[in-house]
Amino acid sequence: MGAYRVAVFASGQGSNFQALADAAAEGRLGGAEIGLLVCDKPAAPVVGRAQATGIECYTFQPKDYAVREDYERELVALLHEKEIDLVVLAGYMRLLSSVMVEAFTGRLINIHPSLLPAFPGKDAIGQALQYGVKLSGVTVHFVDGGMDTGPIIAQRAVPVAEEATQESLTAAIQAEERTLYPEVVSWFAEERVKLEGRKVTVIRR
Numbered sequence: 001m002g003a004y005r006v007a008v009f010a011s012g013q014g015s016n017f018q019a020l021a022d023a024a025a026e027g028r029l030g031g032a033e034i035g036l037l038v039c040d041k042p043a044a045p046v047v048g049r050a051q052a053t054g055i056e057c058y059t060f061q062p063k064d065y066a067v068r069e070d071y072e073r074e075l076v077a078l079l080h081e082k083e084i085d086l087v088v089l090a091g092y093m094r095l096l097s098s099v100m101v102e103a104f105t106g107r108l109i110n111i112h113p114s115l116l117p118a119f120p121g122k123d124a125i126g127q128a129l130q131y132g133v134k135l136s137g138v139t140v141h142f143v144d145g146g147m148d149t150g151p152i153i154a155q156r157a158v159p160v161a162e163e164a165t166q167e168s169l170t171a172a173i174q175a176e177e178r179t180l181y182p183e184v185v186s187w188f189a190e191e192r193v194k195l196e197g198r199k200v201t202v203i204r205r
């Protein structure tokens, strides 16, 4: 059996992609390798990061397709061809259709910058500040057909200081993301994640 292979989907800066690539290079990803970056914005900074790390990158433009299902069918074929075991969304700013979700059920995860189910969707950090919560954080969850609604795999809390700003809370949350996401991916590579209904169990070593 070959190495456990991960594809990362991203649309923007790629700080999580970088953290995962660094973890793989340093042997902190449970033996997993990042086999592919998929990006829906060819000019996004994350594309340059993939080039710098030598990770294969596939870019496409959703506007070139009539419907989402059309490009997702191509993506599923590509992921199978590249023998991808786990799809990791890291700032991929598009909802997935059932084409992707059903092809990778139980093998498709996302990271979200709040303690779900609080503040799903866009600008979770702004929503949390606006609401005035004292504690926010990071959630890694399975992806289902909804917006940030899938079973929760791991969460880390981040306190919201009284003087917190969008920038300071974003920095604190992203620092937590960069350690949590590689850890969760290593659990998958080590086959330690079990899903029953909505309940996720991580088998201890």
Ligand code: GRF
Residues within 6 Å of the ligand: 010, 011, 012, 013, 014, 015, 016, 017, 090, 091, 092, 111, 112, 113, 174, 177
């Ligand atoms: C992260 O904060 C992640 O939680 C959210 O989008 C952001 C992506 O940041 N889903 P980056 O592109 O990984 O730097």
